[in-house]
Amino acid sequence: MIELINENTIKLSKEINDLDKFVFDFVDILKKHTNYIIISGFISILFGRSRGTEDVDILIPEVSKTEWTKINNELFKKFECLNCNTSEETYNYLADGLSVRFARKGEIIPNMELKFAKYDIDNLSLKDKIKVIIANHELFIGPIELQIVYKKKILKSDKDLEDAKHLEIVLKDQISQEKIKYYDALVKELWKKR
Numbered sequence: 001m002i003e004l005i006n007e008n009t010i011k012l013s014k015e016i017n018d019l020d021k022f023v024f025d026f027v028d029i030l031k032k033h034t035n036y037i038i039i040s041g042f043i044s045i046l047f048g049r050s051r052g053t054e055d056v057d058i059l060i061p062e063v064s065k066t067e068w069t070k071i072n073n074e075l076f077k078k079f080e081c082l083n084c085n086t087s088e089e090t091y092n093y094l095a096d097g098l099s100v101r102f103a104r105k106g107e108i109i110p111n112m113e114l115k116f117a118k119y120d121i122d123n124l125s126l127k128d129k130i131k132v133i134i135a136n137h138e139l140f141i142g143p144i145e146l147q148i149v150y151k152k153k154i155l156k157s158d159k160d161l162e163d164a165k166h167l168e169i170v171l172k173d174q175i176s177q178e179k180i181k182y183y184d185a186l187v188k189e190l191w192k193k194r
Contacts, residue, residue: 002047004174009131012046016135019045019110023056024137025078026102026112033071036060037129039142040151044163046132046141047170051159055101055113059142061126062116065091079112080105121150121187144171145179149187 001013014020023038030036038046040057063071065088072087082101084090090100094116103111117123125142132139141147148167151160168175 002171002174005133008129009133010174011133014046014048014134016137019053019056020134020137022104022110023112023139026056026058026075027139029074029078030058030060030071032074033067034060034063035126035129035140037126037140037142039125039147041159041163043141043144043147044166046139047167049163049166049170051162054109055111057113057115059115059117059122059126061123062095062118068094075102078105079103082108082111124186143179143183145175146183146187148175149180149183153184153187 003011003013005011019042023042027036027038036058038056038058041051041053042056045051045053068091069087072081072090075081076087079102081090082103084093084100093100094114097116097118099113099115101111101113103109115122117126125146128143128146129140130143132141144167148164151164
């Protein structure tokens with residue numbers, strides 16, 4: 001069941017699965033230190049789309065090397081980075097606009113693909129984030145209307161188009177057509193500036 005609490009909050013009743021637990025554990029660490037949003041395919045999965053995923057995409061605002069070291073050290077207690085070995089290495093990847101991937105220790109899948117918000121469209125997503133309440137957990141996701149527009153107009157793969165269609169169907173009572181139009185115009189402009 002999906003309940004719109006207010007414009008920026010959705011309550012979701014669902015059975016918690018292993019992927020959800022992985023995400024909750026990861027964001028529980030992040031939220032102590034920084035803002036974040038989950039974007040892309042996991043949002044469709046969260047709202048009931050039956051498809052697998054190897055990774056969950058997450059954006060955080062760009063932070064200083066010192067702040068990143070605190071975050072990274074805490075993440076390393078539960079997770080390992082799949083493409084870097086040290087805090088300095090992970091920071092350099094992020095600062096260069098690359099993503100770093102974290103998985104539970106000894107595992108590869110699922111993994112969290114974390115990036116710094118580098119572009120106006122990333123920062124817009126962080127600013128307009130949506131809180132999703134699931135049982136006694138909270139997650140922050142990018143605006144659903146923006147996810148739909150981005151998947152349909154920018155990414156355009158079959159999987160992305162199916163994700164967008166799923167969100168449009170399942171969340172038809174929660175989606176604002178005005179926001180779809182707003183983000184549609186904005187995405188075209190911001191994408192040109194990348």
